[in-house]
Amino acid sequence: GMAMANQAASRSHVPVGLLMVNPKPDLSKLEDILQYSFADKDILQRALTHTSAVSPGRRVNDSYQRLEFLGDRILGLVAADLLFKRLPDAKEGELARALNSIVRKEACAAVAIELGLGSFIQMDKSEARNGGREKPSVLADVCEAIIGAVYVDGGFSSSFDFVTRIFSAHIAAADKPQIDxxxxxxxxxxxxxxxxxxxxxxxxxxxxxxxxxxxxxxxxxxxxxxxxxxxxxxxxxxxxxxxxxxxxxxxx
CATH class of the missing domain: 3.30.160.20 (Double Stranded RNA Binding Domain)
Structure with missing residues (x-):
């Protein structure tokens, strides 16, 4: 079985791990939801690929981890920029608290759920059976990875507009005076x-x-x-x- 799978994989250039997962999600449907069209569809695919879906040797290049690292920083910068402009009288500590309410994992997971990202995530069957697509930590990571993917694909202004749009409710809520x-x-x-x-x-x-x-x-x-x-x-x-x-x- 495995040898056959390996042969099939080498013929079709599909990483072995990807043979175990749900059929390729409909990326154009996701692009409609995200209101962003990728020039490089592979980068969107990578942003949706959990480490369990790829063989260990391919994880760095084929899973979302590196994009998530980048997206986390982009989200922080965009949120800081928006808060800096929207809260001209806020002290540094107040800005930090408002920022944390936007960039924390719970907020990223909530945005992922609002966008319905779960069904597009690629992971192996056992991970999916264990509720992997509903795990807040996974959803938050994929949300950040997609932000990273938009940045790599379309540059900073695209990612700025994208974050401003998908986090609009969280950014508006962060404007409310936070209690100290x-x-x-x-x-x-x-x-x-x-x-x-x-x-x-x-x-x-x-x-x-x-x-x-x-x-x-x-x-x-x-x-x-x-x-x-x-x-x-x-x-x-x-x-x-x-x-x-x-x-x-x-x-x-």
Whole structure:
């Protein structure tokens, strides 16, 4: 079986791994959804190809990982540019929080779901059977990879327009004044004579270039609570907000 598959693959130049996946998705249908037409269809194909769908030796060139790396940076730059212009009076910390609400994996996964990207993702059968096409982490990665693909295919202005369009709802929501949860918690604690909230880093996971910080907040007399974030600052804001919501100080 495998030898035959290998022969067939070498004849048709299809990477062996791709023999296991769903038939090639209809890229023109996806281009309609994305409202962007690729000059190089192969790059769109690569942006949709999970590592499980290609043989290990081809992963660097045939899966979405490199495009995802690029798309992540493009998304951050476009979002920062838009926020810088739209929030002329925002402090650096407020801009950072607004930016995080746009570029975080949950937002990218939500955009991928809105666009219906899941059905276009190429992955091997077992990965797909295990719900791979619905995994938020995979959906977020593919969303970023497509942004990277638009940038490589059409240049910066194409990717700028593309991100502005597909993230419009998230960018608009980020404009809303973000609560500074740490300050609010500090004021609440002081106002009631409680000690100052203490923030402790309890864990750091993930690779150096993409760490996840777990921070817990302690106020004497209250149960501790923890939250995660891509930086200590954002994790501290998240955990302060969780505390405020748990104690009913912030409306959910």
């Amino acid at each position: 949860a740490k300050t609010k918690l500090q004021e609440w604690a002081q106002g009631r004579g409680f000690p100052t909230p203490q923030y402790l880093e309890i864990e750091r996971t993930g690779p150096a270039h993409n760490p996840v910080f777990s921070i817990e907040v302690k106020i004497e007399g209250f149960e501790t609570i923890a939250a995660q974030g891509p930086s200590k600052k954002t994790a501290e804001q998240s955990v302060a907000e969780l505390f405020l919501r748990r104690e009913g100080i912030l409306e959910t």
